[in-house]
Amino acid sequence: MKVHHADIVISAVSPAQYPESELPEIALAGRSNVGKSSFINTLIERKNLARTSSKPGKTQTLNFYNIEDVLHFVDVPGYGYAKVSKTERAKWGKMIETYLTQRSQLKAVVSLVDFRHEPSVEDVQMYQFLKYYDIPVIVVATKIDKIPRGKWNKHESMIKKAMTFEKEDTFILFSSVTKDGKQLAWNAIEKAIGY
Ligand code: GDP
Structure with a gap:
């Protein structure tokens, strides 16, 4: 998809605020x-519609972006902040769980993992959670430019094994530096929304 129009619609914390x-x-x-x-x-x-490296401690919200009046991207706040309290973490978990399990407009989740490393416990939990609720998943492995091509197969197998990745899901190698995987990612998203 060629995007000409993309705008933030709302930052939501509860279903009443979803668009x-x-x-x-x-x-x-x-x-x-x-x-x-x-x-x-x-x-x-x-360059910066979605802010890069949003800092820990700031409000954790679901950010809805209107893309071409064709779909919404819903930016789910990143997990793995060491500094947030247990209460904050529980609130964050509930907000995400509510969105993922109750939003009928949700067609698929792009689950991003770092191609360089073993997936984290949270990465694996997220994948398992989505499988449990039958939510289609597109796994995107990021920063592939940091790994030599000759090791790509090895890294892909390592990640798939750790996640118990299922063949019906899509796995995309991606780099925002080289733009590798950009078209494949769009193909998978367009397929998921029936575009
Ligand atoms: P977010 O916190 O998940 O939104 O991550 P960001 O998009 O802000 O990226 C975190 C850091 O990783 C930044 O310094 C980015 O420049 C860098 N980064 C993101 N994607 C890539 C990539 O594909 N390749 C490389 N080499 N660096 C990347």
Whole structure:
């Protein structure tokens, strides 16, 4: 998809604040610093619609972006902040769980993992959670430019094994530096929303 128009619609913490719209939604999840903002900005060819490296401690909200009046990207706040309290973490978990399990407009979740490392416990939990609720998943492995091509297969197998990745899901190698995987990511998103 060639994106000409992309705007923030709302930052929501509860269902009453979700946009009243039937547009299909694609949620994006991953731990902080995985490259989620860079992924969104690469897909929509903007420098900084989605702010990069949003800092811990700031309000954790679901950010809805209208993309071409065709779909919403829903930026799910990154997990893995060491500093937030247990109460904050529980609130954050509930907000995300409510959105992921109750939003009928949600068509798929882009689950971002760092291609360089073993997936974190939270990465694996997120994948298992989505499988449990039968929510289609597109796994995007970020920062592939940091790994030599000759090791790509090894890293892909390592990540898939750790997640118990299922073949019916899509796995995309991505770099916001080289733009590798940009078209494949759009293909998967367009397929998920029936575009
Ligand atoms: P977020 O916290 O998940 O939104 O992550 P950001 O998009 O802000 O990226 C975190 C850091 O990783 C920034 O310094 C980015 O420049 C860097 N980064 C993101 N994607 C890539 C990538 O594909 N390749 C490389 N080499 N660096 C990346």
